[in-house]
Each structure stands twice: as C-alpha cells, then as structure tokens.
Amino acid sequence: MDRLNDTGILSAVWYAAKDVRIERRVRPALEPGQVRLRVTCCGICGSDMHEYLNGPHAIPVGTPHPISGVAAPVVLGHEFTGEVLETKGDCGAVKIGQRVAVEPEYRCGTCPACLRGDYNLCEKMGFAGLMGHGGMAEEAVLPHYMLHTLPDAVTDRQAAVLEPAAVALHALRRSGLMAGQSVAVVGAGPIGLLLVQFAAVAGARRIVVSDVSEARLARARALGATETVNSMSGHLPTQAQGVDMAYEAVGVQAALEDAIHSVRKGGKVILVGLFGAPARIDAFDLVNREVEIIPSCGYRHVYPDLIGMIAGGVIDPSLIVTRQVSLADVVTDGFERLAVPNDDVKVLAVP
Template identity: 55%
Template structure:
C-alpha cells in the first residue's frame, strides 16, 4: 500500500509498504480522509518533537520512520480475533490516543493523561496511508447521517470540546479566543453552542476572522499592529470595561499567551490549548487579579457527544475544511500550502482512489 512516512524534518516520503495486519485486539480500516494538524506541521518543519526516534513508544512499539496522520476516519475492512462490537463495513472515526490501560491515570478514567500517552500518527503509524491498523478502543462507529468528511474533523473538535470542558465558561458568559486555526475556530462554534454571550475572536488574518464571524463570534479583533495595551483596551471595550470571563490561548505563541491573560477580568480563567515550549508570566498581575490558569491536552469521553451533536444537526465541524488533496499531493498541496497560505485552515488528505481535489 501507499503511505506518507516521516523520516526526518523536511523529509516526508510517499512509499510502498506492506499492508498491515491487525493483532487480536486491533482493527484494520481503509482510510477515507486524514487531516493535516498543526502537530504534523511542526514535525514536518522541524521535528522530531513527539515522534519517537531510536527508542520505540511504549504502547505502539513503533519509532521513526512512521506513517503520519492522527485525524482520520474510514471503513472497517478486517477485525482482530478478539474484537467485539464492530463489523466489516462499519464507518468509523478514530480517537487516536494510545492507552496503556494499567497506569493510575487510565485506571481513574483520565486516559488522555496516560503515563505512556501518545497518538497514532505521531508516536505510531497513522492515517496518511491507504490502510491503518489501530486498537479497537480507538474506534467510534458513525451513524448513517454523519459523513466521513465530518468524521475527519472530529479529532480537532474533540480538542476544542475538551478545552471547553476544562474552562469555567458558563451560559451567557464572555470569552476571548486567541488564534483562529482549526482549534480556535471550533472553539468559537462550540462556545456559541454552549450559550456563551460575548465571543471575541482574535487573530491577524482577515480570512480567519471572517470565518470566526461565520462560526458565531460576536466581536472580531484584528491584532495585527496592536500594542498589548491597545489589544487589552479593545477587548475591555466589548465587555463593559471589565475583560472576559474566560480566554482560550490556541496559537502557542508568547504574544497570544500574554494577550489571553491581559484579556481577563479579575477572577477570570484562561485555558492553555496551544503548544509552546515555555512562556513568560507576569506572576504579580496573575496573583493581584486572582486569575486561574488551566491547561488542556487531548481529550477524553467527548467523541460520543460530538457525534451525537453532528447527527442531530447541531454541529457542523466540516465548515473549517478548505481543501482536500490526494495522497500524492499531501506534501506539495497540503503541508506546504498550510505553511505558506494563511487562508488555508484544515486540509484533508484522501488516500482513496479518485479523490476530488476541489472543495
């Protein structure tokens, strides 16, 4: 089969590799779509960051080179001998977090904090291939009314919903979302569905701000050229001079980290979603205004909720998809396009034959 394999930074190779066979508790799926995530871009541009090199991951048993892609879905084509609850032909979404199933975190149900946490497509082989083999616990069967295109965006939607669960955002409350990539835009949509009152979307891209407006943002802030003081004043002006109840940092930048903190009212809470190696914090300000900071990683127990919302017609995550490309164009029209073109939000790779390149 064909698979897009990570060998090193700037070294993704479309290769022919053997079709994988499932173990007793695994399932092989024919991949329909696989989204390109910001984590994939980091590995492509300057990795390895999460990809194991030399030493295999404890749960997957894999190390580089490996097949990228953790935002994927498809159709079941082969079941391991001990798998129950699924059958060949089922359309499924993949919740790609590995679980060791025996550490304290897995035992308490917090499997996203597993002592050996990892993701298929980063710490093991993923979905940028014609077929993928994953543990059966990763699969969620899709109702007929949920399309595979919608299922391809469930993974970033799960990140956003888990972050929302980690927040203290109440119905009618105000929030600001810094960074309008896929996670930020989905946060706008889900905050609106949760009943947030004022939703302030902050970015430097006019195209992304426009998409945030369509997703339900009540206020748009183009932060390009604004000083921190001007940005704080703009957000305060939209909230009776107080600042927002909750802010979400979804870009992983020092500037957005500081902006998300400054945007808060006294007693407000900030959720860190974006990935960054370190951040500078004005601890005096945080203490003086009694701010709360929480972090959010991955997701747990949210896929059924998201699938139910899509099936009920209340949530349409595929609105963030801007392009679909065949596997052969994943690097040139996928990874490179996301690096160079800020108007691209979510690009799907389709390993299946006859992929339509237009969206």
Template identity: 50%
Template sequence: MKALKWHGARDLRLEIIARRPLKAGEIRIEVAYCGICGSDMHEYLHGPDSIPVKAPHPLSNSVAPIVIGHEFCGTVVETAADVTGLQLGDRVAVEPEYRCGHCTYCREGRYNLCESMGFVGLMGDGGMAEEAVVPAYMAHVLPRSLSFRQAAVAEPAAVALHGVRQSALRPGDDCVIFGMGAIGLLLVMMARHHGAGRIIAVDVDPRRLQLAREVGASDTVDASLGDAVQQVRELTGGVGVPVAFEAVGRPETLKGALGVLSKGGEAVLLGLMPEASIDTFDLVNRELRITSSVGYRGLYPELLELMASGAVDAERIVTHTVSLEAAIQNGFERLASAGDAIKVLVQPQQEACA
C-alpha cells in the same frame, strides 16, 4: 499500499509499504480522509517534537520513520479474531489516543493523561495511508447521517470540546479566543453551543475573522491593526472577560489571553509552545488562573451525535482536499505558507464517499 511517512523535519516520503498482519485487539481501516493537524505541522517543520526517534513508544512499539496523521476516519475492512462490537463495513471515526488501561489515570477514566500517553500518527503509524491499523478501542461507529468529510474533523472538534469543558466557562459568560486556525474556529463553535455570551475572536487574518463571525463569534479583533488587549478592553468597557482561550501557541498570545481577563479570570491553553514568561505579580494580584487542556476523553459518541444533528457544523473549517500524492506540496507546504488554508484533508482513496 501507499503511505506518507515522516523521516525527519521537512522529510516526508510517499512510500509503498507492506500491509502488516493484525495483532490481538486490532482492526484494519480503509482510510477515507485524514486531516493535517497543527501537531503534524510542528513535526514537519521542526520535528521531532513528539515522534519517537531513539526508543520505541511503550504502547505502539514504534519508532521513526512512521506514517503520520491522526485525524482520520474510514471503513473497517478487517478485525482481529478477539475484536467484538465492530463489523466489517462499519464506518468509523478514530479517537487516536493510546491508553494502557491500567495506570492510575486510565483507571480513573482520565486516559488522555495515561502515563504512556501518545497518539496514532505521532507515536505510531497513523492515517495518512490507504489503510491504517489501530487498536479497536479507538474506533467509534459513525451515525448514519454523518459523512466521512464531517467525521474527518471529529478529532480537532473533540480537542475544542474538551478545552471548553476544562474551562470555567458558564452559559452566558463572555470569552475571548486567540487564534482562528482550526482549533480556534472550533472553539468558537463549541463555546457558542455551550451557551457562551459574547464570543470575541482574535486573529491577524481578515478572512479567518470573517469565518469566525460565520461560525458564531459575536465580535472580532484584528490584532494586525493594533494592541489586541486594548481592543478587547474597549469592547468590554474596560472590564475584560472571565475566560480566554489561547489556541496559537505563542508567548505573545498567552500574554494577550492573560491581559484580556477580568479579575479572577481564567486563561485556557491549547496551543503548543516550549516556554513563555508570565507576569506573576499580575497573576497573583488579579487572582488569575491558568488551565491547560490536552486531547480529550469520554466524549466521542456524544460529539459524533452532536455533529450528526447539525448542532455543530465542524466541516465548515475544511478549506482544501488533496490526494495522498499531493499532500506534501498542496497540503503541508500550503499550510506552512500561511496562505488561505485552514484545514486540509488528505484523501488516500480517490473513490472515498464524501
């Protein structure tokens, strides 16, 4: 079968690989769509960040090169003999977090913090292939009304939903979201669904800010036109907001997220950055809080029903669909160019149902 494998930074290769036999507890999925995530872009541009290159991951037993991609869905075409609850032909979305099931965090239900935490497509072979093999516990059967294209965006939508739930945001609260990439736009949707009051979207791209308005932002701030913190302060009468989300992964947007907070406010970090400096005097003096959010836990069935009902239209962030053969040039490189792409879906099976 065809698969896109990561060998190193700027070194993705479309290869023909063998279909491996299933192990106990595994299923084989014919992949309909696989989204290109910001984490995939980190690995493509300057990895390895998370991909194991020296020692295998403890749960996947995999080491680079690996099949990249963790935002995927498809059809179950084979199950191991011990798998129950799934049938051949089931349409499923993949919740791609590995979990050991026995560490303290897994026993408490916080499996996104598993001591051996990892993701299919980063720490083990993923979904940018004609077929993918995953543990059966990762598969969630899709509601009948949910299309594959919608399901392909369930994983980043889960990131956004978990981020909102990690926050102190209450119905009626105003908030600011920095970065209108895929996660930022989904945060707008989830904050609106959560009942947020005024949602202020911050970015430097007018096209993304327009889309933010269309999916639920009350106000937008174009940071290319001046100090974003000052603009937000003007919009809020100098008070700021109780909650800000950082979905870019840059020190300057972290500074901005803290800067727009009212006293006692909270900045929620979803973006990935190696390090940043913080004005701790200001942090303490205004009694600010910093919260972080990684992955998701225990929300996929609810999220899929939410999407199926139309309450959240996550497919709105999809801007391009490309074949597996064109994924490098028309997917990864297009995203790297900072052009018009927001969410690119790779379609390994050209006949996959939309």
C-alpha cells in the same frame, strides 16, 4: 512490517524534518485486538506541520513508543476516519463494514490516570500518526478501543475533523463555560474556530476572536464570533471590560499574554495551544487579579457526545475545512503550501 515494496499501501511517511515521503509499504498483519481500516479522509494537523518543518517533537526516533512499538520512520496522520476491513480477536463492538471515527490516543489501561478514567493523561500516552503509524495512508491498523461507530448522519468529511473538535470540546468543558458568559479566543486556526462554534452553542453572549488573518476572522464571524480583532493593529478587551474566560489556541508567548490580559479579575485562561518553547507569565499579575490558569490536554470521553451533536445538527466541524488534496500530492499540495502564510484552515488528504 516496515519494509517497502511497489505494491503495498500508499502512505505519507515521516523520516525527518522536511522529509515526508509518499511510498508504498507492506500491509502489516493484525495482532489480537487490532482492526484494519480503509482510510477515507485524513486531516493535516498543526502537530503534523511542526513535525514536518522542524521535528522530531513527538515522533520517537531510535527508541520505539512503549505502546505502539513504533519509531521513525512513521506514517503520519491522527485526524482520520475510515471503514473497517478486517478485525482479529476480541474487538468489542467493532464489526467489518462499519464506518468509524478514530480517537487516536494510545493508553495503557493500567496506570493510575487510566484507572481513574483520565486516559488522556496516561503515563505512556501517545497518538497514532505521531508515536505510531497513522491514517495518512490508504489503510491503517489500530487498536479497537480507538474506534467509534458513525451513524449515516455524520459524513466522512465531518468525521475527519472530529479529532480537533474533540480538543475544542474538552477545553470548553475544562473551562466550565456557562450560558451568558463572555469569552475571548486567541487564534482563529482550526481549534480556535471550533472553540467559537462550541462557545456559541453553549450560549456565550460575547465571543471575541483575535488573529492576524482577515480571512480567518471573517470565518470566525460566520461561525458565531460577535467581535473580531486583527492582532496586528488592534487589541482584545482588557481589565474592567475583560471577558470571563480566554482560550489560548496558538501556543506562542504573545498569544498567551493577550489571553491573560483579556480576562477580567477572577477570570480564567485556558491553555489549548502547544508551546514549542517555555512560556513566561507575570505571576504577580495572576495573583493580584486572581486569574485562574487551566491547561487542557487532548480529550477524554467526548467522542460519543460529539458524534451525537454532529448527527443532530448541533455543530458542523467540517465548516473549518478549506481544501482537499490527494494523498499522492499531500506533500506538495498540503505540507508545502501550509508552510507559507495563506488563508487555509484545515486541509484534508484523501487516498
């Protein structure tokens, strides 16, 4: 299934850090319960960039993932959408010709977390495009449970950003944000900007966003932020002027400290960013101010609601897309350009 030839499926394949190759791969046969998609759009995620720059982090090397059966080299891409080309066996409601969004979380269906319905916490959890072959290719093969049918009112461009939007919506639900409350969003990357949109829709009266990029802060204001702070020269509100809750959407120590310091006594800090190193916290401060720490992992049971919100015009996650590149040029025009500081937020690769 992983052999190469000159007439196969064009794919972006991770072999090692700084070694992503655009190559053609043999079209795999379907197993029962699997679906073949023609990929229409695939986003480059921060996780993809981590793997490209200094991986492996999540990509299995040597030992295959227990559900996908895949180890590196692996086709990247977990933020994607497409059209159903082929199915095999019982694939539920999935039919050939449907446009679908991909919810790329692997799940076993039998562990305690899966049986509770918390499939994002599955003991064998993984993501297509990291722990198995993904959608940065002309075609993708996936288990049918990952697919959600799209109405005509949701565009391919919007559907390609459903995955990071799902991360943001799950975090918002974990936080319990209510209308009239105040929030801080630390980091105006894709997840941070989507959190701004959701917080505005939820009725937050004050949305303060911090980042080092003036262009991203301007985008945050356009999406609903009431205040912005360049963290190179300014500071978020603290203590008595602190917000009800803060979302850490960067995954670095300084951002975590900013988030914790920005909340009032009795406030909440929601951890959304993925930390590449152990983080430190001042436990005395958390206890003394009774600050609640809430981690948010991936998403569960949000895709149907999210698709409905987009179709109804409530939110448009594609507003964070800043550039589109061809799949053939995704290394040079995508990964390499994102590896240096610039104002890009979300880049889509199109086969």
